[in-house]
Amino acid sequence: MDTPSAYYQPPPSRWPIVGSLALLALASGFVLFLAKSNAGPYLMAAGGLLLIAMLAGWFGAVIRESLAGKLEGQVDGSFRWGMVWFIFSEVMFFAGFFGALFYARVISVPELADAQLLWPGYAGGWPTAGPGIKEAFTPMPGSGIPAVNTLILLSSGVTVTWAHWGLQSGRRWQIILGLALTILLGATFLGLQAHEYMEAAFSIRTGIYGATFFMLTGFHGLHVTLGAIMLSVILGRVLAGHFSADSHFGFEAAAWYWHFVDVVWLMLFVFVYWL
Structure with a gap:
């Protein structure tokens, strides 16, 4: 066996x-x-x-x-499918929050404004801050930190792919440098996001906009943290000489997850910050 x-x-x-x-x-x-x-x-x-x-x-x-x-052969195939379904479950997780944002912005808020079910004079502007705020307030802009963080995560996708190429080519220094740069970029992203939270003029209690903003960006930050931990473990395994050009699914799984995090952020940048 x-x-x-x-x-x-x-x-x-x-x-x-x-x-x-x-x-x-x-x-x-x-x-x-x-x-x-x-x-x-x-x-x-x-x-x-x-x-x-x-x-x-x-x-x-x-x-x-x-x-x-x-863990070769059929087991390796099972691991790959397991990672695929895990990432799919994460896609569905974020789809729920994006769906809540879409429903609130496009359907719920306009209908509540038309029916005047909340309070007199509710105009249904977006973003809405909740009871007592009749006018829309200024949301988090897409320029500044969000734009910089977009560039950072896109760069991290390049560095982790570059590290993968190094692994396939047997260039150990390239693997180590690429992973280290990816982890550093992820940590920089989290630091900038924390600064953005501290400077925000609203909180998670600021109506449906605040709730969806912090739930989406907060859970994404949690996933960036998890991805950085995964890549740190992979870097340690690379230093220990665990991977080869023909056998490195652990590396691939962490890279898949990191690319997923990148794609989710692009959607966040478009639908939460930009639009």
């Missing part, structure tokens, strides 16, 4: 139950935190540490299996 064409079946693992306990501790700690219990933050911290240990242990086991040549 260890031949490359066979489907490898891993041995029983303790990591799923460890992950379940970690999530239970995180959720329970959050509930206690909302209840203003002193034990809440400590339980959340314990759950977070346990979750990190689970991720390191579980992914470490998968990496060792890969280095042993057990």
